[in-house]
Amino acid sequence: MDRLYRPLEEKLNGVVLTPDQLTSDHQTNFGRLHHWMPRFVVQPKTHQDVVETVRFAREHGLFLSTRGAAHSQSELGINRDGILLDMKSMDKVLALDQQAQTVDVEAGVVWRNLVHYLKKYSLVPRVLTNNLGVTVGGTVAMAGIGVASFKYGSQGDNVLEMDVVTGAGETVTCGPDGPEEELFWSVVAGLGQVAIATRLRLQLRRFKPMTRTYYLLYDDIHPFLSDSEKIMDDSRWDHIESWSSPCPQGLKPVDGHRQPFAKWFFPYHLTVEYEEGSPPDDVAMLAGLTPYDNLYTDDLPTIDFFERMIPVFELWKKAGTWEFIHPWMECVLPWNIAADCINQILVDLSPGILIGGHILLWPAKGPSSRSRLFMRPEGENLVGFGILPAIPPKYWDQVRPILENASRLCVAMGAKRYLSGYIDFTQEEWETHYGDKWDWFAGCKNKWDPDGLLNPGFVPLRVPPGAARKG
Secondary structure, eight states, X not given: OOOTTHHHHTTOSSEEEOGGGOXXXXXXXXXXXXXXXXXXXXXXXXXXXXXXXXXXHHHHTOOEEEESSOOOSSSSSOOSSSEEEEGGGOOOEEEEETTTXXXXXXXXXXXXXXXXXXGGGTEEXXXXXXXXXXXXXXXXXXXXXXXXXXXXXXXXXXXXXXXXXXXXXXXXXXXXXXXXXXXXXXXXXXXXXXXXXXXXXXXXXXXXXXXXXXXXXXXXXXXXXHHHHHHHTOTTOOEEEEEEEEEEEEEEEETTEEEEEXXXXXXXXEEEEEOTTOOOOHHHHHTTOOOSEEXXXXXXXXXXXXXXXXXXXXXXXXXXXXXXXXOOEEEEEEHHHHHHHHHHHHTXXXXXXXXXXXXXXXXXXXXXXXXXXXXXXXXXXXXXXXXXXXXXXXXXXXXXXXXXXXXXXXXXXXXXXXXXXXXXXXXHHHHHHHGGGHHHHHHHHHHHOTTOOBSTTSSOOOOOTTOXXXX
16 A cells, blocks of 8 residues: 555544545546556645645655645646545635635635625625635635626636645735735636645625516527627626527538437526615616517525525536536637637537537627736627537547537637636647746746646646646
8 A cells, every 4th residue: 555645644634535435436537538546635724735836846856746636627636646635625714804805714614605705794806707606715725706707707816815836835824916926816817736725715705685587588699799798888787698509400411311300599607786665777788789589587695695596506416417528619719700609609509519518609809908817819899609518428529529629619719718618729829828927927937837837738848847747
């Protein structure tokens, strides 16, 4: 039995697990595309546990990967023959400042738990992802996009301060401005490449107790986008959420064989918060919008609105699709080409690919984010577009070219991929993705992770000779 971990275990308040103690979940992530076995898993309880683990990894030449809820779909949240640092064990809410509307949390805090902790104070993080079952540190390391991002940017943009452990095992407190801002912005949307956040101070906002959601439907993407500009510029809206939904029509030839095709519609859910007894004026809220149909208006307690996707996820789990492969293709498109690009992809996309998934749209404001590493096209207005399927493993070889072709088309038309999804970039494609930020990102990696220990195998950033051995 491997006894290498014993000296580390003696230094920690947390737990060290060896392969015989691991579950299958520790060997993969939500994508279920890769299955790797770590040499051992560390479940830290304190910031110092993280420091000791990084220093141990340096001493023994072991790669170290960080893991939150492991909702990524490529080579993140997993580790091959090194140390997997499972941050969910650091799950404390540390301090709340109601006057400043800030909260300090450990990186392993799950967003849903934080929402419930804050609700009695009528406070909430400015941006919440659709899936609240993920961790604060995990989504900030990706950027973190939600239905309020058009107003507040990414979750990373709403971090005011962090304690981090660098790849050299040093502790640094950093923020978006000031002497350590370079380190801060290399951690936000930095995929855990440079340092590991252990404490984060989040900007909050007050929420009103009720929400009203208008369920609109568009039969053409052009009026959908035209109305989106009006909606994003109207400060009365608190949340916007949209999809592409297929209405299957029959079979047609695509690439030499007949497959299902659909007429695609564009549901749009527009939400405003309000005080009990003072609902919004429906006519005034929807004035100037041109949907194909106004289907439904729904009133919910705001807390229930934040958790609106939980029944959907539970349905996917009951149906078994939660355990399928999830090779999600998400990107951010330039506004001026979004309609043409999306229409080109949807016209031949079989609706059958969406069993246990959906097509996601999210109109966004480019200037709402300061993040250096959340790559997006230039422009005032942007469109997020994602094909989010659940694929039985035996069909992966058939579906893979469809998703890769969609990704290539989007990138060729000026899009930037959102990196939580299925990514299979070449070195050249990685450098193109980051553009003029590539050398800066690589410089941060070499400065703060000098042995190239952290989260290897995904982004091929430069590391110096003598970096940790792999495997």
